[in-house]
Amino acid sequence: MKEITHELISSFRAPAFPGSFFLSFEGIEGAGKSTQINRLKKYLEEEKNYRVLILREPGGTPFGEKLRQAILETKTEISPLAEAHLFAASRSQLLSEVILPELSVPNTVIICDRYIDSSVVYQGHARGLGVAEVLDIHNIFPLNLVPHLTFYLRIGAEMSEKRQKIRNSPKDYFEAKGIEFYKKLVVGYDLMHELFPNRVLKLDAEGSMDEVTQLILKNTEILLASATLDDVSINNDD
Numbered sequence: 001m002k003e004i005t006h007e008l009i010s011s012f013r014a015p016a017f018p019g020s021f022f023l024s025f026e027g028i029e030g031a032g033k034s035t036q037i038n039r040l041k042k043y044l045e046e047e048k049n050y051r052v053l054i055l056r057e058p059g060g061t062p063f064g065e066k067l068r069q070a071i072l073e074t075k076t077e078i079s080p081l082a083e084a085h086l087f088a089a090s091r092s093q094l095l096s097e098v099i100l101p102e103l104s105v106p107n108t109v110i111i112c113d114r115y116i117d118s119s120v121v122y123q124g125h126a127r128g129l130g131v132a133e134v135l136d137i138h139n140i141f142p143l144n145l146v147p148h149l150t151f152y153l154r155i156g157a158e159m160s161e162k163r164q165k166i167r168n169s170p171k172d173y174f175e176a177k178g179i180e181f182y183k184k185l186v187v188g189y190d191l192m193h194e195l196f197p198n199r200v201l202k203l204d205a206e207g208s209m210d211e212v213t214q215l216i217l218k219n220t221e222i223l224l225a226s227a228t229l230d231d232v233s234i235n236n237d238d
């Protein structure tokens with residue numbers, strides 16, 4: 001496996017569009033991403049007057065939705081390398097068709113439900129392709145553009161199982177892989193927080209939803225305020 005070098009890590013940057021922001025949410029099944037995304041959207045629209053777009057990965061474009069179906073509904077095992085390239089293809093299309101044109105409109109916030117960290121964690125770490133290998137696939141413009149801030153909603157594998165049982169919805173290709181796979185995902189996400197400590201904000205999502213919302217709003221506010229400052233200081237206490 002390849003080494004994760006400082007040079008590789010530092011090749012990932014947030015897009016620079018004045019007045020617009022790119023955010024993502026990450027976490028395993030049952031972490032509460034959808035609820036938190038909707039709360040943040042409401043806050044940004046109603047209290048901060050931003051134009052907010054929610055996108056999901058894989059998907060978000062007609063081509064991406066086809067890839068989403070191809071991956072998540074497959075009945076046969078596909079290789080981690082094939083998975084990584086399919087997700088990266090969907091992401092490339094989403095970037096050129098939606099993310100970059102929309103961010104060029106001032107006063108826009110794009111919130112992505114999963115982004116590059118999902119590929120690094122699912123394909124790179126949990127499926128065993130390698131973290132540096134997946135980062136390498138993205139080390140080309142515009143795939144090397146990363147969100148300004150990523151909210152990693154952290155729950156353990158056991159809590160995920162518990163919440164999935166309550167929901168009782170059918171399992172997709174990845175969800176069907178079981179608790180050991182989920183444990184690997186948690187380790188992978190923790191690693192992403194260590195590799196990108198200023199971007200990937202790790203929030204304990206096992207407890208109160210409202211407390212998580214408060215932390216998300218507080219850190220978003222710091223980011224928005226930083227638009228007029230040179231120094232971005234994100235509150236990243238674990």
Ligand code: TYD
Nearest residue numbers: 029057058087114115118119122123174175
């Ligand atoms: P989705 O139904 O959107 O999952 P969730 O509701 O948990 O967000 O399905 C997306 C699945 O695809 C999810 O199991 C994570 C996986 N995935 C990857 O493995 N790599 C990726 O790059 C992305 C974006 C998703």
